[in-house]
Amino acid sequence: MDVTTTAGAVVAVVVLVAVLVFAVVRPRGLPEVAGALPAAVLVVALGLVPWPEAVDEARTLGPPIGFLAAIRVLAELAREDGVFGWAGGVMARWSHGSPRGLLGAVFVIASVTTAVLSLDATVVLLTPVVLATASRIGARARPGVYASTHLANTASTLLPVSNLTNLLAFGASGLTFAGFAGLMALPWLATVAVEYGVFRWWFRADLATPVHPVPTDDAPPAPRFALVVLAATLVGFAVAEPFGVAPAWVAAAGALVLAAPRLVRAPRREATAIGRAANVPFLVFVVALGVVVLAVRGGPVGDGVAHLVPDHTDLLGLLAAAGLAAVLANLLNNLPATLVLVPLSAHSPGLLLAVLLGVNIGPNLTYVGSLATLLWRQVLHAHDHTPSAGRFVRLGLATVPACLLVGVAALWVGLKVTGR
Amino acid sequence: MRVLVWLTEGTWEASVDAARELSQGRDAEIVLLHVDDAATADAWLAGPAGLLGRGRPAVVETPLHEATAQLLDAAQARLGLPSRTDSRSPREHERVETVVVEACRDADVLVCSRDGDRPGPHSLAPPTRFVVDHAPCDVVLVWARG
Numbered sequence: 001m002d003v004t005t006t007a008g009a010v011v012a013v014v015v016l017v018a019v020l021v022f023a024v025v026r027p028r029g030l031p032e033v034a035g036a037l038p039a040a041v042l043v044v045a046l047g048l049v050p051w052p053e054a055v056d057e058a059r060t061l062g063p064p065i066g067f068l069a070a071i072r073v074l075a076e077l078a079r080e081d082g083v084f085g086w087a088g089g090v091m092a093r094w095s096h097g098s099p100r101g102l103l104g105a106v107f108v109i110a111s112v113t114t115a116v117l118s119l120d121a122t123v124v125l126l127t128p129v130v131l132a133t134a135s136r137i138g139a140r141a142r143p144g145v146y147a148s149t150h151l152a153n154t155a156s157t158l159l160p161v162s163n164l165t166n167l168l169a170f171g172a173s174g175l176t177f178a179g180f181a182g183l184m185a186l187p188w189l190a191t192v193a194v195e196y197g198v199f200r201w202w203f204r205a206d207l208a209t210p211v212h213p214v215p216t217d218d219a220p221p222a223p224r225f226a227l228v229v230l231a232a233t234l235v236g237f238a239v240a241e242p243f244g245v246a247p248a249w250v251a252a253a254g255a256l257v258l259a260a261p262r263l264v265r266a267p268r269r270e271a272t273a274i275g276r277a278a279n280v281p282f283l284v285f286v287v288a289l290g291v292v293v294l295a296v297r298g299g300p301v302g303d304g305v306a307h308l309v310p311d312h313t314d315l316l317g318l319l320a321a322a323g324l325a326a327v328l329a330n331l332l333n334n335l336p337a338t339l340v341l342v343p344l345s346a347h348s349p350g351l352l353l354a355v356l357l358g359v360n361i362g363p364n365l366t367y368v369g370s371l372a373t374l375l376w377r378q379v380l381h382a383h384d385h386t387p388s389a390g391r392f393v394r395l396g397l398a399t400v401p402a403c404l405l406v407g408v409a410a411l412w413v414g415l416k417v418t419g420r
Numbered sequence: 421m422r423v424l425v426w427l428t429e430g431t432w433e434a435s436v437d438a439a440r441e442l443s444q445g446r447d448a449e450i451v452l453l454h455v456d457d458a459a460t461a462d463a464w465l466a467g468p469a470g471l472l473g474r475g476r477p478a479v480v481e482t483p484l485h486e487a488t489a490q491l492l493d494a495a496q497a498r499l500g501l502p503s504r505t506d507s508r509s510p511r512e513h514e515r516v517e518t519v520v521v522e523a524c525r526d527a528d529v530l531v532c533s534r535d536g537d538r539p540g541p542h543s544l545a546p547p548t549r550f551v552v553d554h555a556p557c558d559v560v561l562v563w564a565r566g
Contacts, residue, residue, distance in 0.1 A: 023472050032473045099430065120474065123467040128483065131464070135487050140429045142460045149467040205545030208536030209430030210564050285473040333472050363470060391459050392466055 003048045009299035012048050015039050016292050020333060023285070033281040036288035048295040057290045063248055064167035065286050068118075069278040070251035071161055074233065075121035076277035077258040081226035087113070088129040089219035092137050097211045099139040103199060106130055106144045111155035111192050115162045116234055119152040138212030143203035146395065147195075153364045154195050154403055157357055158188040161237065161247060164286070165338040165359050172346035173353075177241045183353055183414045187407040191361060194406050198399045229257050286335070293339040306344050313350035313420075315412045321351045322408045325358025326400065330366050334359040350415045357407045364403075365396035421448045424527035425503075426455075426520050426551065427495055431533040431564040436498045438562040439531045443501060450503040452495050453523050454488050455516045458509070517550040524555045531560045 001008045022035025043049050049057075078084070087109050094108075095101035110130070114122045127148040134141040156163035160170035160180050170180060200207065233254030237247045255274075262270045296302060308324050310317035328337035338359050345351040425439040436452075443450055461482045485507075492505045510519050524530050532551060536543040543564075544552065552559055 020472070024469075036473075120471055123471060127464070127467055131483065131487070134429075135490070138430055140457075141484075141487070142457055142463070145460050146463045149463045149470075152467060152470070204542065205535050206430075208538070208542060208545075210537040212430075279474060282474050289473070335472060391462050 001046045001048055003295055003299040006300070008046075008048055009296075009301055011046065012043065012292075012295035012299055013301060015043055016296050016332075016336060019289060019292055020336070031281045031285075033285040033288060036285045036292065040288035040291040043292055043295040049291055049298065053294060054291045057294050058287050060171065061168070061287050061290050063171060063246060064164065065283040067161065067167055067246070067248035067251060068164055068286075069280070069283055070248055070255055071118050072120060072279060073255040073274050073277045074230070074251055074258065075117040075125060076273075077255060078117065078121075078223075078226050078230060079125045081258065082220055082223040083226050083230070084125050084129045085220045086222050087126065088133045088136075091130070091133045092214050093219065095133075095137055095139070095214065097137050097214045099143070099207045099209050099211075100200070102134060102137060102139050103143050103147060103203070103207060104196075106147045107151065107192065107196050107199075110148045110151040111188075114152055114155040115158040115188070116230065118161060119156045119163050122148060122152040122155075137214050138209075140206040140209060143199060143206050146203070146392075147199055150195060150199075150364050150395075150399065151192065154191050154361050154399075155188065156360050157184050157191070157407070159184075159237070161251070163356075163360050165334055166356055168338050169342045169346075169352055169356055172342050173349050175349055177247060178238045180353075181238070183349070183411065183418065183420070184356075186410040186414050187353075187357060190410040191357075191403040191407040194403050195399055198395075198402065202395060202398060226258060229254055289335060290339055293336050296336075297340055297343070302340065302344075305340055309341070309344045310351065313348055313354075313415065315409065318350060318354040318408045318412055318415075319405070321345060321354040322358035322404050325355040326362030326365070326404060327358075329359045329362040334363050350411070350420060353411055354408055357404060357411065361400060361403050361407060365393060365400045421446055421529065422527045423448050423450045424524060424530045424557075425450060425452050425495075426523075426530060426532040427452055427491060428454075428533070428535070428548075429457075429491065431535060432491065432495055433498065434533045434562045434565045435531050436495050437565075438533075438560055440499055440501060442529065442531065442560060448501075450499065450501060451506050451527070452492055452499070452503055453506045453508070453520065454492055455519045455523075456484050456488060456507075456509040457516060460484060515547070517547040517554075520547075520551045521554045521556075524551075524557050527557045529558045529560060530555050531562070533562050533564045535564060537564045 001011065003009065003012060019036045019039045023032040026032065044051055044054050091102060091105040091109055094105040110122050110126055113126050127145060130144040130148045131141050134144050158181060160166045160177060173180065233250060236250040240250050241247065259270060259274060310320045325337060325341055328340065341355045345355045423439055423443055425435050427435060439450055461484055464482045488507050492507060496503055496505065506523065508519050510516055532548065534543040535545040535548055552561060
């Protein structure tokens with residue numbers, strides 16, 4: 001079957017949508033890869049993606065997903081060493097018992113956590129700590145929990161390691177680790193600042209509740225060893241790269257140093273836990289999704305999107321690229337959106353970074369993409385709480401367009417200053 | 421006299437203290453009411469749902485019920501008078517404020533707190549203002565205190 005024919009293109013899109021539907025609904029609790037892997041085999045068997053191209057795609061995706069596995073293990077080990085519990089104590093202390101103070105502390109901690117340990121760490125490991133900290137100081141949980149969820153997206157633009165989307169684009173960008181961070185630093189600061197301003201206004205009633213004393217008796221001590229290893233790993237990313245050492249190896253080394261004492265104590269149990277944290281099925285899911293997206297990209301849909309990608313990096317071009325990326329991320333999901341857009345914008349680091357602003361910040365509008373949001377609500381419908389799409393879409397409307405505008409403008413300034 | 425005390429995070433202490441003052445020496449039946457914040461549950465559930473492909477369960481239980489139970493326990497201890505608790509969650513199209521107004525139907529007095537501790541219209545958040553405007557019983561509105 002030829003992917004450039006109408007029939008081929010329709011089959012490719014149907015298969016991609018089926019993969020996403022399966023991943024959200026997860027029938028009988030099956031892992032996402034159980035839908036994606038057969039789909040990838042199908043598109044290759046049908047001839048929609050030639051076998052050598054599928055192998056090339058897997059090779060391209062190898063380093064980013066290897067990195068992802070290592071950073072996930074590092075974050076989990078950091079949690080076990082008490083880094084997140086300690087961060088909760090720090091947020092409580094910085095807040096001085098004030099709800100506004102707590103929001104500021106959550107913004108700092110969640111932004112740094114997302115940037116260094118990726119958005120997964122913020123969503124899975126930090127959000128529960130934010131909720132517990134709000135309870136501890138007698139503040140309302142709503143602003144902090146929303147901040148943590150939003151910053152997992154908005155603050156995931158700073159480093160190549162902050163988001164899987166960045167990792168997927170980084171290899172194609174031709175930028176160094178430090179070069180990527182340098183160009184994204186200003187947009188990162190600017191978008192987090194805009195988000196903070198909107199949150200202060202949006203949650204003003206929740207933030208007006210009185211100051212409560214902060215309990216000091218149960219603050220956990222700083223896990224110095226884990227914090228030093230995390231800091232060294234972060235420095236290692238930038239320092240090792242010019243010598244040809246990929247960030248994946250640096251993250252793996254950091255994880256190994258943190259795991260070493262435990263591996264000596266209980267090798268088998270610890271190795272199992274590390275394997276679970278690395279989440280191999282997810283890594284295979286990303287590769288399979290990449291192959292399915294390849295089928296869509298090779299057909300008329302890919303050509304159509306390619307026509308929409310601007311070819312110049314003036315302010316309007318960057319805004320158009322970020323806007324297109326945000327729309328695609330909200331239509332489907334930001335992973336397939338990234339896989340479609342990276343090859344189309346890889347010729348220009350500026351365009352690529354604008355695309356990343358779009359796919360990373362855009363999801364704050366519908367979180368999982370509109371298709372998946374609809375399904376996700378159906379899945380939850382039978383349970384005790386049915387989320388209201390309207391509530392978080394309204395907050396998304398207040399933050400996403402403003403963040404994109406300011407973030408892209410900041411990127412444009414950075415590109416001008418560095419002469420790129 | 422049936423006294424309904426609406427407890428919200430961050431301000432419940434003032435409501436409990438006012439209910440104690442109001443009820444002492446009277447034949448009062450005190451009910452401590454808490455309504456879960458559906459918006460917080462939305463954000464709690466949306467985060468993991470956004471991590472497509474990571475093998476997270478499609479449905480994640482919110483820990484809000486646990487936090488509510490702790491709040492109600494603390495409020496009963498602070499009240500120091502016989503009371504019962506009433507914990508509710510808004511259903512799909514309900515809002516916190518409509519659930520509170522509904523709960524007021526059996527009460528003689530509603531005790532609740534302003535949201536802020538500074539004078540002015542912003543001391544009443546929209547849900548609290550709605551409750552004050554629509555409660556069918558008498559309302560005792562107190563200043564929030566830390």
